[in-house]
Every structure is written in C-alpha cells, then in structure tokens.
Amino acid sequence: MSASLVPACSAMLRRDLTLAWRRRGDMAMPVLYAVIVVVLFPFALGPDLALLQRIAGGVVLVTVLLAMLLALDGMFASDIEDGSLEQLVLAPQPLALMLGMKVLAHWLTTALPLIVIAPLLAGMLHLPAAAMPALLLALLLATPLLSLLGAVLVALTAGTRRSGMLLALMLLPLCVPVVIFAAGAVAAAQEGLPWVAPVAWLAAALILCVVLAPLACAAALRIALDS
Amino acid sequence: MATWIPLWLHKLGSPPTFYRFAGAVMPWAMGLALLFGVIGLYGGLVLAPPDYQQGDAYRIIFIHVPSAWMSMFVYAAMGVSGFVALVWRIKLAEVVAMESAPIGAAFAFITLVTGSLWGKPMWGTWWTWDARLTSELVLLFLYLGVIGLYHAFEDRRQGARAASFLAIIGVINVPIVHFSVVWWNTLHQGSTVNIFGHSKMPWEMLWPLLAMTLATKCWYAASLCRRARTDILALEGGKDWVRAIAEAEGAR
Numbered sequence: 114m115s116a117s118l119v120p121a122c123s124a125m126l127r128r129d130l131t132l133a134w135r136r137r138g139d140m141a142m143p144v145l146y147a148v149i150v151v152v153l154f155p156f157a158l159g160p161d162l163a164l165l166q167r168i169a170g171g172v173v174l175v176t177v178l179l180a181m182l183l184a185l186d187g188m189f190a191s192d193i194e195d196g197s198l199e200q201l202v203l204a205p206q207p208l209a210l211m212l213g214m215k216v217l218a219h220w221l222t223t224a225l226p227l228i229v230i231a232p233l234l235a236g237m238l239h240l241p242a243a244a245m246p247a248l249l250l251a252l253l254l255a256t257p258l259l260s261l262l263g264a265v266l267v268a269l270t271a272g273t274r275r276s277g278m279l280l281a282l283m284l285l286p287l288c289v290p291v292v293i294f295a296a297g298a299v300a301a302a303q304e305g306l307p308w309v310a311p312v313a314w315l316a317a318a319l320i321l322c323v324v325l326a327p328l329a330c331a332a333a334l335r336i337a338l339d340s
Numbered sequence: 341m342a343t344w345i346p347l348w349l350h351k352l353g354s355p356p357t358f359y360r361f362a363g364a365v366m367p368w369a370m371g372l373a374l375l376f377g378v379i380g381l382y383g384g385l386v387l388a389p390p391d392y393q394q395g396d397a398y399r400i401i402f403i404h405v406p407s408a409w410m411s412m413f414v415y416a417a418m419g420v421s422g423f424v425a426l427v428w429r430i431k432l433a434e435v436v437a438m439e440s441a442p443i444g445a446a447f448a449f450i451t452l453v454t455g456s457l458w459g460k461p462m463w464g465t466w467w468t469w470d471a472r473l474t475s476e477l478v479l480l481f482l483y484l485g486v487i488g489l490y491h492a493f494e495d496r497r498q499g500a501r502a503a504s505f506l507a508i509i510g511v512i513n514v515p516i517v518h519f520s521v522v523w524w525n526t527l528h529q530g531s532t533v534n535i536f537g538h539s540k541m542p543w544e545m546l547w548p549l550l551a552m553t554l555a556t557k558c559w560y561a562a563s564l565c566r567r568a569r570t571d572i573l574a575l576e577g578g579k580d581w582v583r584a585i586a587e588a589e590g591a592r
Contacts, residue, residue: 265509272495273492274492279488283506286510336426336498336501
C-alpha cells in the first residue's frame, strides 16, 4: 500500500500539470488580470510617487489574491464534469493526499506565475527595492495558504451550480488574517522595521494548513459529492 | 447507547416529537422574551441613571451588548449542532444549525449598526478598523457564507451538511471576537461585565443589561422553535404526520 503511494502522487501531479500545460492560455489569464488591475490604480489615484509607494505592497497582495480567487473556481471543475473526481474518491490511496497533490499542482500553475510577475507589478507602483524580499517571501507563504483554504471551500461548493460569488463570500473571512500578516510584513520592511515576526506567523499558519487543509478538503468533498 | 441519558432526549431527535415540543416551548419563550425585554428596556432607558461622561448616549449598550453576546452564542450553538449533524447525521441538528444562521446574522448586524450609531457621537466616527469591529464584521460574513452555501444546493440536507462544515471551520473566529479587546490594544473598550468576578458597572445599570440578555436568549429560543417547525414541515412534507397536521389545519 505504502509502496504505491509515491507513484500515485507523482502520477496525480504529472496528470494535472500536463492538463494545465495543454491549456497554456488559461494559465496566462490570472497574470493578465493582475497586470490590468495594477495598471488601473495609477490611473484612478494619479501618478503621485509617494502615494503609490505607500499602497504598492497592499495593492499587489490584494491583486494576487483576487487573481487566485478567479482561478480557484476551476480547481475541481473539469474533474467533476468528466467524473474523474469520483474515481479519485473511490481510489485505494488516501483522498487527502491525492487532493494535496491537486492543490500543489494548482498552486504551481496559477500562483507561481503570479509570484514571478509580482516584482514587476510592485515595480510599476514604485515599491522600494528594500521591501521586495519581504513581499516575495510573504507571497511565497501566503499564496499556498490561500490555495489550501480555497481548496476546502471549492470542495464544499463542488455539488452546486453557481459558485463564483459564493466562493468569494466564503473565502473573504478566512483570508483576512493572511492579508493582515502579509501586508504587515511588507509595511514593516518598507519602514525599515524588522519584518520576521509576521512572516513567521504566516509560516506557522501554512504548516498548520498543509497538515489540516487536505484532510478538511477530503471531508468536504465527501459531503459535497454524497448524493 | 449511553443509559444515563434520559429517554425523552432521544425522542426529541424525532421530527414529529420535536415539532410538538417546539410548539409547546415557543409561546413560553416568546412571552418570557417580551416580559424580560419590557422590564430591561424600562430599567435601562428610564430607571438607570445617565453616565457621568457619556450622558444618555450610553443607553445603547442595552441593545448593543446583548446582541453582541448573542451573535457569538448563536454561532457557537450553530457550530455545535453542525458538528452533531455531521457526526451523528441527526436530521434535527441540521435544521437547528441552519435555522440558527439567519438569527445570528441578524444579531451580528444589529450589533454593528448600534455600535456605529454609538461610535459617531463618542469616538467621532461611524467605523474604525479596530480588531473587535473587524472581527465582528468577519463574523457577519461567515454567517452570510453559511446561509449562501446552504441555499446553493438543490438537495437541502446536502446543503445543510456542507454549510455545517463551513460553520465548524468558522468557529475559530468566535474566540478571536471575544478576546480581541484583550489581545490587541483597541479603540473598543475592554469588557466591563464579568460573570465570575466583580463587574465594573453599578448595579442600577447592570440589572437592566442582564434582563435584556435573558430577553435576547429567550427570543432566540422562540425564534429558533418557530423557524425549525416550519423547516421540519417543509423537509418532512409527504410523511403521514405532516399530512395529518395539514388536514387538521385545512379542516379548521
């Protein structure tokens, strides 16, 4: 049983990454969306350097969050349509582990491009270079957290028709602490203060979520598909 | 099965028995809620002396504080019955959890509205991004998410189970709301009323507050009974006992 776990995990990961690669255009959509949102801010607020510098960190964080929210909806959609998710539930391998692999694949295909583009977005808003490491580290910890939390909620809405707005409503309360700590780290770095504490909080939350969220996701999926 | 639990507690899990039980409890709970409410409001708005600093504006606490307590209490009740619904698959627990959500959302909304009405003259602002205000707002969003998820499913029982799961995840916010004034240095004042120790509030102001708390608790019980009865009828429509009730109502 345990011998078949590693091949099953890698097969799951390879399948999801291949599926994402075959539809590369979809992968670019969240990135384009993030660029468009960030470009709109200087138009709306005026190109005042001091103002843009002050809001840069928060704007990039919220933009990345919204772009991820757009992509979250499709995490299990195609698998539910063609019935492969039911097969996954019936598979002998633990469902939580398989879903963890799916979340990892989803994070690699949607959040990683956003993190790569984040320095450019922050640069467009004139974020000081000194705050860049804090922003990247905060994003590296915050985006998998959002993916994991989002996966639980997407699994809960798996049996429903209209889930887009509902997902936003449900994710908002859960992502508030993530945004607070991530933005706190960037703001502290911008003012030259030590920013390790909020990043450590994010890391602690991420470790907790890596352990608990796949289990919660599996339980939620069993509830949502149980009909 | 545990033998120390009295038999009537098990029987209450059956929808027809609960329907009759809730019908018997509801008028009493509503009557008590009105009685305590009238006493509390008279004591709070007429008998209690004005505050030496805030004048009469402080009297909003007789609505604000009991609603805030209830918004957390109802969420905890929803979380517990949601847990019971998921673990033991008791139909009635699903009904109680889902019918608690709109009541709790209403209490959270009243808390936020009365708080901002008080905040304008006292703090000089309707709203501030303070830990307690924000966490109460998050509580309201959690309620709305639970209600929204419940109604998104076509199958009511499946929707109730999914929403119960979401409610259990959100329970983590209740201690955050409660301890937010302790953990962070906030604009919102710390707790004045202390159940186990000495309250920093004179008795003339405290007793109307406690009466209002009892009133909101009874009102929750009455409202929950009424909502649960309606929901059970809809859920059990087509069963014999519902048909008997419908025919008896029709004959009248």
